Amino acid sequence: MSPASLVFREIMHRRISFVLGTMAIAVSVVCLVGALAVLESFDRATDKQLGEMNAETEKILKAHEDEIRKAMKGLGFNIHIYPDAQDLAEIYSKGYGLETMPESYVSKLADSDIVTVNHLLPRLTQMVEWPEGDASVLLFGVRGEEPIAFRGANRKGELIDPVAKGEIALGYELHHRRKIITGDSIVFRGRKFNVGKTHERRGGIDDITAWASLSVVQEMLGKPGKINSILALECNCESLDRLGEVVSEIKSILPNTQIIEVESKALARAQARNGAKSLRLRDKEKFLDDRESLRATREGFTNVLSILVASLSLIWIAYLTSSNVRERIMEIGTLSAIGVGFSRLLLVILSRAVLMGICGTFLALVFLALSGKLIWHIDVFERVAFGFYGWIGLIMSVPLLSCAAAWLPAFTGAQRAPAEILRND
Template sequence: MLHRWRGFALGIFAVIIAVGSLTGAMTLLKLHDLQTQKILNEKEEETEKKMAVLKDEMRKATLKLKFNLLILPKQQNIRDLHMKGYPSEYMPEEYVTRLANSGIIVVRHFLPSLQQRIKWPEKNRTITLIGTRGEVPNLHKDPRRPLVQPVPPGTIVLGYGLHHSLGLHNGDKVKLLGREFTVHKCHEERGSKDDYTAWIHLSQAQELLDKEGHINAILALECICQGVEGLLMKVREEIKQILPGTQVIEMGTKAIARAEARAKVGQEAKSAVERERRHRTKMRSEREFFAAVLVPLVMVACAVWIGLLAFNNVRDRKVEIGIQRAIGFRAGQIMFLFLSKFLIMGLLGGLLGIFTGLGLGRWLALVLEDDMEGIATAGELFNPGLLLLCLITAPMLAVISGWLPTMFAIRQDPADVLREV
């Protein structure tokens, strides 16, 4: 080996390239996986932080906002409600009391109402008449200031469109369906159907509309919003159990919108992580494909290289082999001499190739990947399994490559060689 050190060194170099390409490819893929894990962890962590901030903001915001629910008779067609602007079905007024006494903890106030679109014959107007008696506080919650002032019996509250067009003011007397009311309050312009709505006390509305003891909606106010997601379903379930003859719809509060936005942000963040994961997986597949094509090619080229070196070596040592045969070396012994050389070549090349591959893979990863800060060091990338694999495959590669030339060597007729010289 030392005598023909150039050939031996070239052989080792070939093994280093073969093993280095294999180890390099595996290291690159491993680093890719580590980097992928790092990126995904960072993204997930970032998402979690973002979501935590949003959740906290949501909690704070919804604590203030709360949200409102509208409890309607079960038979109320929601489409009709939206078309007409008021409920057309009725339920017993006693439902409010039942709810207030039920111990439901997520709703602070209940506002029963009776609404109907009517003709105001005295003023020749079509208006929405709402009978209300103000909020019924939840008896199981702390007493709070009523959110909406009740309309005292005998009084009427008018929307902007009505009092403005009729020239009515607070304290004016006005007749509605034959009964006299004192204008209690004139609302500012709201730009909604409220502008053409008149509010009177619930009991008087029931009398005027001939619906004694009935209402057609209960507005559940200030529903507690800690953790809005899924709460609506809970509230619906709870109310449904208390009042089986009703249905509950949400009034489109900001809280729900924010919750939905938050959910959307969360979904988007998850999608981004998923997109990144898919991108990294695709990138890995490409690299895997590249390695799967390149590494075998390099290994075959190196095997051919070693084979050619071995043939050259056999040619150079033809006389030596002839002499060895003449002094009694058996074919198996000569074969052993040659193959042991390839074995040593493979072992040395394999060992050096592993470290070359580790360095090469790491360097390639640094070139191909962005932000490799904190990536595993060569020492951390060292894999005993890989070492074992290389220390088995590299000598095998070298021995297999040298096998044919060795067979050629031992099949040479020593007499031919000795006669030639």
């Protein structure tokens, strides 16, 4: 006869109380693991939402980025550099000025180490008559882009195609009325030009503008080596306060100039972009705050529930052990009288509680394995935040806790003097 067979036979004899104890353990383990699973499930769901939110933010910001880039290409975060003498009121009223500055300013700027500007376009502009076409035309001399020297191979691609010598590009009102198409030859102020491009309607002064090579326009207007302005495009505008930097950098290279930002759309877009970004960030922060708050509430609830269930289970185990000891008191007295020592008696009584712990944990794990996917949609063994050692710890600690709960009644029972139990006086 071994203690193990005695324990086993006793459990089989009083199986209902053993099953009740095992169930209590199983319920508390399921509650504990279930609570963790619920929390983890919540974390995963909110992480997924957060990921989606981040992706959406990135998508929106990318859309803004593309939009801004397009805007910058079309409208630009455009800096116009004018000679100091230019009356800006004229610019604002007519759209162009007549004061000139040396064309070499462009080269000076391009040869510097300017970093806030990506594209430099020298221009000579003047409103002229087109006698052959019977129209007033804003003649626009463009040279194409001046490459910024220090960027070398890394410099940005050209934004505006230069107009070749002998070619002319016409705004909508200039070609549409006269049924001029690309490839036609026209005479403009006594010079023959090949029409290189005809523009769509833009709804502004561009529609009565003719673009030609800068050197040709300089020659036509009698202003060789002169320009009215330099258009600086695609200025670095990631943040709003970079405008000051742009101005400051250009003024340090070309002190005899004045700089204005002629288009505010790009800024508005940049503001919108920054606004959208900060709005999304605020949404994200709010989401994170809400998530933390909800998680804390859930965690608090699950902690309280787990502790409550575990405490009730342990009290239940203690009660069952106490009942078991009361029920077996004659047996305990007899075993003690026969010579079974205190420690072995304690072992026999506690083994029952330990086995309840082992069986309860095992039962709970089987239940969790089978139902985890159905209830929490996760594989609890792989994904609950226990880890391998956590599971081992759980499997070991539950029987130990069960043993601890049974300790007092078991100790009291094993310590009872057999004579008290067996006395027949």
